[in-house]
Amino acid sequence: MHGSRQQVKELLHDMETAASHVSLDVEIGVCPTFLHLADAVGSGAERIKLGAQNVYSEPKGAFTGEVSVPMLAEFGLDYVIVGHSERRDIFGESDQLIAEKFIAVQAGNILPILCVGETLQQREAGITEETVLKQLDAVVNAAGIEAFANAVIAYEPVWAIGTGKTASPEQAQQVHQVLREHLAKLSPEIAGQIRIIYGGSVNSANSDELLSQADIDGGLVGGASLKAEEFISICKSAD
Numbered sequence: 001m002h003g004s005r006q007q008v009k010e011l012l013h014d015m016e017t018a019a020s021h022v023s024l025d026v027e028i029g030v031c032p033t034f035l036h037l038a039d040a041v042g043s044g045a046e047r048i049k050l051g052a053q054n055v056y057s058e059p060k061g062a063f064t065g066e067v068s069v070p071m072l073a074e075f076g077l078d079y080v081i082v083g084h085s086e087r088r089d090i091f092g093e094s095d096q097l098i099a100e101k102f103i104a105v106q107a108g109n110i111l112p113i114l115c116v117g118e119t120l121q122q123r124e125a126g127i128t129e130e131t132v133l134k135q136l137d138a139v140v141n142a143a144g145i146e147a148f149a150n151a152v153i154a155y156e157p158v159w160a161i162g163t164g165k166t167a168s169p170e171q172a173q174q175v176h177q178v179l180r181e182h183l184a185k186l187s188p189e190i191a192g193q194i195r196i197i198y199g200g201s202v203n204s205a206n207s208d209e210l211l212s213q214a215d216i217d218g219g220l221v222g223g224a225s226l227k228a229e230e231f232i233s234i235c236k237s238a239d
Contacts, residue, residue, distance in 0.1 A: 001033065002226055008036040009043055014228035016045040019235065026238045027218075029079055030225065034067055041075050051079030051113070054087060057100035069108035080105045081220075083115040083135065085158045095138035102139050106147060113152045113220070114139055115199065116179070120159035128157075129178050136179060145186040153179060153196045154220040160200030161222060169209045169216075172198050176215035204230050207237035 003011070012030070019028055029049035032040045040050050056066035072080060082105060083098035098114070105112040116135040118128045132155065140148070155175050157167050167175075176196045184191035198210055199220030210216055218238055225231045 003033065003036060005036060005039050008032055008039050011226070011228055012040055012043040012045045012048060015048055015232060016043075018228055018232035019047040022232060022235045023239045026235055028235050031079065031081055037072075037075050037077070049078040050075070051077055051081065051111075053081050053084070055080050055082070055101055055105060057097065057104045059104070069104045069110065073108045073110065077110055079111045079113050079152070081113045081115060081154075085115060085117050085156055085161060089119075089158065095135055096142075098135075099139045099142035102147070102151070103143050106143070106150060111150060111152060113154050113197075115154045115156050115220070117156040117158050117161075117200075123157065123159060128175060132175060132179060133182055136182065140183075140186070145183070145190060148183065148187075148190050148194055151194065152218075153194060154199045155179065155196060156199035156220060162201070164201055166201045166203075166206055166210075167198075169206075169213050172200070172210060173213040173215055176213065180215050202234060204233035204237075207234040211237045 022028065027049065028047060029051050031051040031053045033053065037052065052072050055069055055072060056063055059068050059070050082101040087093045102112045102114055116132045118131040122128060122131045155172065160166050179196055180191050183194065195217040196215060197218035197220050198216050199222065202210060202219040202221050203224045207219060211219065219234055221231060221234055224234060
């Protein structure tokens with residue numbers, strides 16, 4: 001929940017300019033607030049893809065304050081984030097609701113970015129794998145494994161979001177590997193092609209090491225995305 005209309009325009013302009021130094025093999029996207037999507041679409045940025053931070057599962061109706069997939073589709077978005085830890089924790093979104101959102105996003109021909117992750121309490125209790133696989137399976141069971149041929153998974157340890165703490169590259173890789181191996185039991189092909197990205201205080205100082213891990217395919221960048229130079233530096237780590 002950051003930015004003004006002017007800041008969003010300036011940030012996208014600076015990102016677009018800096019992105020010219022990043023390989024075209026690297027996919028770059030940003031997810032402004034709902035209020036700033038129109039400004040982002042009208043910014044003229046071509047290299048930077050756009051997404052939304054959230055959505056509701058129903059296409060229309062008496063759901064005051066919510067935004068639907070058809071509404072977002074009018075903006076030509078590429079992605080929608082579903083199940084972000086803040087949506088789960090602060091707003092109480094259930095695994096079932098997140099699965100419904102995932103299905104709705106795909107039905108609208110937009111790519112869902114499904115977030116999974118554990119709290120510090122869950123990690124210390126030794127149930128990290130159990131937690132993230134439960135969150136993943138809620139969507140697999142509802143949408144089917146085939147749906148993940150057109151999806152991205154983001155592993156975001158809750159204890160490393162907005163805290164300045166970061167899972168070590170080895171810790172992050174371990175969970176990414178668990179997620180991929182779990183999917184491989186259902187479809188080796190999908191497990192091999194799906195992008196599993198890491199979100200947890202990613203910055204230009206740790207991005208090289210994180211993105212060099214075998215099963216980390218990109219980053220879900222938070223605070224570091226508010227500065228174009230910092231964000232594009234992270235993008236270069238994916239080259």
